[in-house]
Amino acid sequence: MSREILIVDDEPNAVTNLAHLCRKEGYRVTTTTSGAEAKQLIQQQRFDLILTDLHIDHTDGMTLLELSGRYQPDSAVIMITGFATLESAVAAMKAGAFHYIAKPFHLNEVRQIIRNALNVVDLKQENQQLKQQLEKRHTIPLIITQDSTMEQLLQMARQLATATTSVLISGESGTGKELLARYIHAHSGRHRRPFMAINCGALQEELLANELFGHEKGAFTGAAQRKTGLIEAANGSTLLLDEIGEMSLSMQVKLLRVLQEHEIQPLGSTSVTPVDVRILSATHRNMSHRVANGEFRQDLYYRLNVVELTLPPLRQRQGDIPLLALHFLRKHTRRMERNIDTIAPEVLDYLTHYPFPGNIRELENIIERAVALARGREICFTELPPHLQPEVQNSPHLRRSPLPPLTTLAEREAQYITEVLQRVGHNRTQAAKILGIDRVSLWRKMRRYQLDNGHDDPSSTQH
The missing domain is CATH 1.10.8.60 (Helicase, Ruva Protein; domain 3)
Incomplete structure (x- = not known):
């Protein structure tokens, strides 16, 4: 892309020499010997670089510099003067000039300064593009609804997003609990940091601990390097603990410490690491029943469930x-x-x-x-x-x-699961995918409806 350069000087010879140099470099050049015209050009056209004399007829070059900052914030300005003083140079640089050149100047020196200035302009533009890309990455998740209950829920979610309060998101499988968690994160002050999530019911206790807290090099056989846990990686951001109701009691103790002390201790480490993480949790379980049955710690439940958002089924x-x-x-x-x-x-x-x-x-x-x-x-x-x-x-x-005609929703669901299992040869992995749930949820539904008729699961691997 050809660069646009504006040259402003009331000395025609200086304008000619600079314009010739710039055109030889392949730049598109606009010239003027009038300060008033220069003001109009800066307000009406876009330039990557402006070379201006410090004194042009009745216009002060510092005025053009200030005008450039207002109308051309991504451009660079090089000041040129035949009356160079230390004070004027310092004033120009403080006001935002890229460089200050004294007359008479060497063309090779000016050529290199122009190249350096345009490199800085490139970096500014690339930085702006990256910021725009990041903004796109952190766009607010689309939650489609015209349901009044859902709209009230989303309004509450937006209100909670600005706080640091722990939120428990409950609802049946497939209702969009993680999407709602991302929605809260996107409306929060933490939205510029990546949102993170982990399914607590999909991993064994040791693997879950390693994923959440990480480990130091040499912490166990095969630990060839340090692993950063998700809690530490989510520092300054939001972490969703999905299916929190499946977490073991011993893991609940470790998580409670994180919420109380705001610090973690990776496996094999002798020191703690402070963390600033907002914890959101989600479950399809009735958590108050799990607390009453001794399957979930009451103190952790109250820490996680400061506010509960319940997603309605479809x-x-x-x-x-x-x-x-x-x-x-x-x-x-x-x-x-x-x-x-x-x-x-x-x-x-x-x-x-x-x-x-x-x-x-x-x-x-x-x-x-x-x-x-x-x-x-x-x-x-x-x-x-x-x-x-x-x-x-x-x-x-x-x-x-x-x-x-069916008598109950439970019978309908049981019949559907049975039909899907039969069609895929009782491959539970395939069946779970068709049903839109994970294998753990499928296994629980089969046990609830007593559908496990002894068929081996071809997707299972024996160790």
Whole structure:
């Protein structure tokens, strides 16, 4: 990209020499011998570099320097004068000039100063671009809703974001607990630091401790180097402890110390490290019942649950289902580069009355599958999973009564899980993915509904 340079001097010979030098370097040059014209140019055009005499007819070069700072904040200014004094040089540099050159000057010296000034301009521009990219990375997560309960919840989340209060986010699997945690982080003063999260139910106790607290080199066999734990890495930011209800009692003691003392001690270390981390936690459990049963420490529960935000299940947000379905349609058509315009009205009507045991995660899974299988420009019943397709698609009764006759939501969920397991040959990893939940959640649901009929899980690995 060609650089734009403005040269201002009331001596025509100086203007000619400087313009010739700049054009030989490949720069685009605008010249003037008038201070008044220079003011207009600075206000109307963009320049990467301005070379100006300290004294131009009735205009002070310092005035142009100040004007440049106001209208051209990313440009550099080089002051040139035939009456150089130490005082004027110091004043120009303090006012923001990049360099101060005394006449007569050597062209080679000026050439190098111009190059250095433009390098600084490059760095300013690159820094601005990086800041813009960071701002994009920290945009507020999109939570789509027109539900009054959800809107009240989001209003409370924004209010809590500005505080340091611990927040417990509760709700069924797939309701968007991590998304809400990211929403709180994005509205907080910590949003410029990366948000971090860990699933406490997905790791064994020793692995979870290592992930949270880290270790020193040589702390155990195979510890070839120091590992920074997530709590330390999240210093100055926000850490979400997802599925906090699955944390063991011994790990709860260690976490309680962090919340009380605001410090950690990595494995193998003899010293503590102070940390400033905002802890958010999430669970699908009834935590008060776990406290009452002795499965969760009461003191830690009160530390984590200063304020509880409970996400409603999708079946209680029927008005949001069409909005979310169309959002996921746009998302996955872009990702897969498919030309699919909409979802058939009867399909949207059917989905609106479906109970969604897997909540929003299940809805996205259904739409993603439909986008992948669609043959036309509209999502129809034939693209839905078999268990969602009504028995008689053309029935005029469909819109009035889209739900198959079932007695309870629990029976519906159990039947769905059974059908999915059968279709994937009882591969629990595949089944969990289709259901939009993790394997631990699937295992708990199977145990609750007594669906474990002795089939071996092909996805398991024996050690």
